[in-house]
Structure formats: C-alpha cells, structure tokens
Amino acid sequence: MRLWRKRQLMILTVCFLWLWSVALIYWYVVNREKDDIRDGVPLLLWWTNDVTWPYNELRRCGARTCHVTNNHKKLQEARGILFYGSNLKTFDYPLPRRRAHQWGLLHEESPRNVPFVPYTEFLQHFNYTSTFSRHSNLPLTTQYLPYASDLSSMDFFRSFEDKQVLQFNDQIGSVVFLQTDCNTMSGREDYVQELMQYIQVDSYGGCLHNRDLPAKLQNDYLNNLYSDELLRFLSPYKFMIAIENGVCEDYITEKYWRPLIAGIIPIYFGSPSIRDWEPHLNSAVYVADFANASALAAHLHFLDENATAYDTYRSHKLNRANPIANSMLLQHLLTRRYHTEPQKAELSLFHKFECLMCEYASFTPQSQSANEKHYSCPLPPAYAPLQQRKKPKYASDWRSMMNVGRCQAQLLDKFLRANRSFTSADFQKELKRMVQQELCD
Template identity: 50%
Template sequence: MRLARRYGIALVVMLLVWATVLYFCSEKLTNYDNSKSSSPVELVWWSKHMSWTQDEQRQCGIHTCRITNRRSRLPMARGVLFYGSNIKTGDFPLPRAKHQVWALLHEESPRNTPFVSNEEFLRHFHFTSTFSRYSNMPLTTQYLPSGAALTSKDYFVSFAGKSRFGYRPPTSVVFLQSDCDTMSGREDYVKALMKHLPIDSFGSCLRNKDLPESLQKDYLNNLYSPELLRFLSEYKFMIAIENAACPDYITEKFWRPLIMGVIPIYFGSPTIKDWQPNNKSAIFVNDFTNPHKLVEYLNKVADDQQLYDSYRQHKLNYRKPISNKKLLHNLVTRQYHMGDSSPGASLFEKFECAVCYHVINTARNGKADSRHYNCPLEPVYARLEGQEIPSNVADWRSMMEVGQCQAKILDEFFHRNLRFNDAEFDAELNRRIEANNCNNSSNI
C-alpha cells in the first residue's frame, strides 16, 4: 500500500509538471502567432519643423515598425520621438499614455535647448541618444568616420614638410571657426593666444585670412572634404576648442586634426583623455595656467621633431597605432557615425530603429538621468591671464539658469499630465523669473 501511494504521488507530480510545460509552450506559440499577425509597432515623431513628411513601414533587423510624423497616429503609437533642437516648451503630447515610450535625440550642446541638460526634464524619457557615453545610443565618437581615418596617411605631412613653408612662422597654428558666441569663451582665448603668437584664422570668427577661393563656398557643410583637409594639413597645430565643455561632447574639432596628422590644441570635454587614440595625442589647454604658458610649450614642440612626432603615433606607429582600448571597443560597437553611406545609416534612421528595438524588447521602467546629457549649469571656459573672464559668460550663465527654470516647470506640467500651450508655459516662466523663485515648486 505504501509503495502504491508513492507511485500515485509521483504520477500526480509528473502530470502537474507536464501541464505546466504545455501551458508555457501554448503561451509562447500564442504570442508568436499574435506577433506574426499584429500590425507593426508605431513610432511618432512629435517635433515640429522637420522638413519632411514621413509615414513608412521600416524593417529594423527582425523587427518591423511604422515610423510617422502624422500626429493623428499618436493614440496608436508605442513610442514618441523628439529631436532636441526642435523641442518647443508648449508642445508635448499630453495627457501621456502609460504604454508610450518617450525617446530623445539630441546630438548638440545645450546652447540650442538649455533645459534639456536638467534631470527634471530628462527623467521623463525612457530612451536617449546624445553625446554622452551613458545614453542608450551614445554618439560620443559620431564625428570620427573610422579608425582607418585616424591611421591613414592620406593627408599626412612630415615634420620636415610642415617646416619648409617659409611664408608661415615655425609654430604654424590654424583656427577655422564660424560660430562666434560660445559658452567656452573660445574667441576670448584665441584672442589671448594671438597676443603671443601669429595664428591664421580663416573662419568668420577673428578672421585675418581668406580660404582659397575653391574652399570658400560651402566649407561648413564639407568639413572633411579632401581639398580642405589637404590645405589644413600643412599646419603644425590646429585650435580645437568646443563651443561647450560637457563630458563626452566631442566634435570634429578634435578628430579632424588627428585625421590630418595635425596636433589639436584642445579645450572642451573634461573626459577627452578617455577617447584620444594614445596617451599623448593632443595638447590640452587645461594643462597650462594661461595662454602665454601654452604658447611657450607650442614653440618648444614646433622646434623639436621627435617631440612633435610623439603626438602623432597614430600615424607613425605601424605596429600599434591606437592603444586606447576604450576607443577601439567603441569603434566596433557604436551604432552610428558620420560618413556611413549604407542604406539606413543616417542618424535619424539609426535612432528610429534603436527606439523600435527598445520599445519591443525592453521594459519601460528605466528612465534617463542627468548622466544621459551631462552639461554643467555654470559655463566652463578656458583659463585666461590673471582672473580675466570671457566677455559673454554672464549671458550664457543667465541662459542656463533660465533653462533650469524651464525644466522645473516642464517637470511639474508633465506630472500634472494635462495639455498646455506656449502661452500658459511662458506665463508661468515669466511669473517665476519676476518673483525670483525659479527654485521653488508651484501649485500649477
């Protein structure tokens, strides 16, 4: 009897196990059938002023999504896409549906949309693509076309070749910039350098020379044109100062001189040394107490071939041109970079497919934080002589403070989850600024 009872219990357990297995298998099959028969997941671009009308079905690997900017499709959308430079403070899709992911693409510095850098705004997004390495789709090295571009000698000029141009000073420095109002105090720093060193400035900022006629027409949209790179590669140094100093915000200003074999004089991202090809690939403004000290070192490097070429090992070290493992890993794993002409390789298409994958495969409890777009409220600028401050720092500080106030208001409006317009937002912003209480919450 005892043996029969044991057999009975074992039989019941086996039946329960089989029933459980059959249940989960049937669920998997049902979900598979539903996914095959259901309509594609929809993503809606919300930002206005985008120059194209879009409504198409996109294949993103094994997934299919419908990408549209028809706002009438919002109720069906699983994801809402925002382009940072085109976000308007009075234009958000509220009330917000619980099932919808908000995704932010913003590759620029905060000068265009200052409220974006604040956590009060960022935490309302489930997916981000920014210059920060901590965003969901990082764009940190987007302006570096490839590792091969760093090691190629297509535009390389030897030290002797750079030194033979008698019409240029031995310490030849080029500045090419047409954005003349920056948070980093770029123009003020270059002016200070010019007091101690001749600098050829070809852009609209501090211009003292003209580009060759063939390069004048549209160089801003052809920053990596072979003709421009050949022209600039004859210089020993190139000023590479970003318009804002945010961690991981690295533009062509850093990569372009490295591609040419010109030493960058860099100021900008405080994390830049994490990304340089080797431990000694650029001369960093922050390593010097003032512009005069920097010029002294530039003169020393310009007169010493061995010292000069020690900054160009990514061109000269054939066995191991790039030693930075973080950079090498990024070049293999990154989802987007400029110069990719393959189908679906544009920044917007890459972002759309990344959000498509995220919406389908990722739980929506993760949210962005300040690391996803990490720019300081207080403008960071290159150190000048003595205690001198760049002329426009106060204006940028004021702009960032207004952006912080905007972010706090948006945070409260989003939590209220009711639709609002530009007039309502502006009225609340003006009220707080006039009352000097941007740091306090409101009963809106």
C-alpha cells in the first residue's frame, strides 16, 4: 500500500512538472513573440502621438509579421518610423536619423491644418506615403465611399416626380447645403452666399444657417455622415452643395459621394481630377464649368424643371445593367486594401498603413523618396469662381498661411538634412528670421 502511494505521488509530481514546463515554455514563446524583435521581426514605431496609451501590437500582414509600438525608447531598434499627418509638429522628429530608418507618412486630410506638407522640401524626407493621391504608395482616393454597391443602391432613391411633390408639399428648395465650417481655403461659403441670390438654398449646418435639422439629427450628424436617417432626410432634394474645404488632386471626400449615394446631384468643386473618378460622365454639376454662381443657377433652374435632363446625371442609379461605367473607379474599389467601417479594425487605414510599412521595412532598403505627386495641391490655394472676379473673404489669410507653410517646409528641410535634434525654440527663431527677411518666396 505504501509503495502504491509513493508511485501515485511520483506520478502526480511528474505530471505537475510537465504541466509547469509546458506553461513556462508557452509564456516564453508568447512574450518573446510580442516583445522581442531580436528574432528578426521588424519593429515599426509610431512617432506622432496618435494614441495616449501604450501601443504594443504584433501586426500580421499575410506572410509577414511586424512588431508595432509607440514607445519612443525603441527608436534605435526600429526599421520603420510612422507619422500621422494631422499630428505632425514642426519640431518633433526622431533625429539623428539612422540609415536603416524608413519614414512613412499617413495623411488623408487637406493641408489646412498642416500647411508645410504639400511642399517637396518636406515630402522628400519620407520614403513612403498613404494619402488621397493616386500616386501615393497606399492611395486613399475613395476612402469616403464605403462600397461600390452604395452608388447603385436604391435604398434612398426618389424619382424626379417624387422630389417635385415633396419640394412643393414640404416647402423646401431644390438645393441643400450642410456644412459647419465657414472659413475654407476653397471659398465655399462665399460661393454659396452668391448662389443664394439666384436660387433657394436650404442651409442646415452652422454655415449660412437658414433652416433647422430635425431634432434627432442635430446633435451628432457630423459623426454619422452616412446614417440612414440623414440620407433619408436629404433624399428629397435635387441638388446638394459639394464643395471641398481645400483643392487638391484626388482629394475627394464624403461631400461628393454622399449625394451620389442618396440619389442627389452634387454641385461639386474641389479635386481638379474629379472626372477621373465619377461613376458615369456627368455624374455631377461642376462649379468650374460656369463663370459664376449666376450662370450655374440658370443651369440648375433648367434641370429643376426637366426630368429627362435631370436623370441623365443619375445613370449610376438608373442604368441597372451598368451602374459604374468608369473602369478605373471600379478597379480601385475592387482592389483597395482598406475599409472605412470602424467595426472592421483589421481593415482600417491605420492597420493597412502599418502593413504597408511592414512590407517595405522587411525587405526593402531606403531607396525612394516621396514627391509633390504624393500630395498635390495647387498653390496658391484655388477657390470657387466669384462674380466680378472677387476674392473670397479669407483668401489672403489662406494664401499667407500657405506661404508660411512653404517657409516651414524649407526650414524643416534644412534641419532634417543637418540630422541633428532641434527644439521648438530653435525652429521658431529661425522661421521668424526667414519670414522677416522674405526668404521664403
């Protein structure tokens, strides 16, 4: 009996030791995989402060894997340094830059908040980019169009006759404007104000406000730009103002796609290359085709009373056999690697940008530089045509801001080439001298 108990104890001891060894090995493998890049897993470092909490992820990108962190103490180990454009500073860069460091820039916005980005002097210091430009390494041109099928969906479609009835019964205009920002590089607010002299424009946002949104839409419509409630509310209108806040090649936001989804004709001004991306020829009324708001309003009045002419702009809804005739747009939508739905985190812009940099950091030496095609914005800033060739109210302010941006880009180029760390005080002192001596023109 004692011998049997000893054997039981021995078996239990062996089993315990075996389980402990397995647990120890598992813990070692998992933690080594997450926290140690000495096994050859490249390290990517987010330099800009995009999240306030410690970020430490193992990003799996097909056959490749990278360790992604925002711990600046890992700088010397990093292969890729990642920057988010909206959080760029004029003084915060990982210097001195090592030869192995590949810099990547993710920036989906116009230059209104970061005026030094469009200039080659600054862009050339990045090896790879993900911007709205088709020429970037991960183009975001259609980021504001969730699905190709949204263009042909009839969920919010109203016939011309229905719109006529609703327009009469609800006492609404034919044109809707929904914007809060009333100080834009494109002079949007100035143009709409002129248009209001010639046609009724119902303005529900904070800019040029003359009508109130329904109570359920007032609180948070800016964060629900494609909600069923909002699209259904907008759908009775025949036209919607779709003027971007800034003019850049391929910079196309929800202002263009949302009315198309809702079966409304956009009145568009923004990307000079917009016709490369429209679903069909004449998918929108383009502000640039008219000398001024008066001429555009005359065309809108014609379409407002002519069902056949109006519906020629809605082929993406009415041509069921071929809703998207633009092969380039269709190809882009079918092959893009990211998604805009927040619940699909693994397909988010940030995750796909990390995978882009993971691919290059794994195998590619520092061999290329971005240029102005990666972020192409006309300078000085372009704006919608006003009567008597007037300039928008804030045109001089925006032009001055972009001139300072040019100065900032030239100064950043100087500091980054020197490859020595510098402070905000260093930068501001030299920038002041350059501006005072007019060295940036």
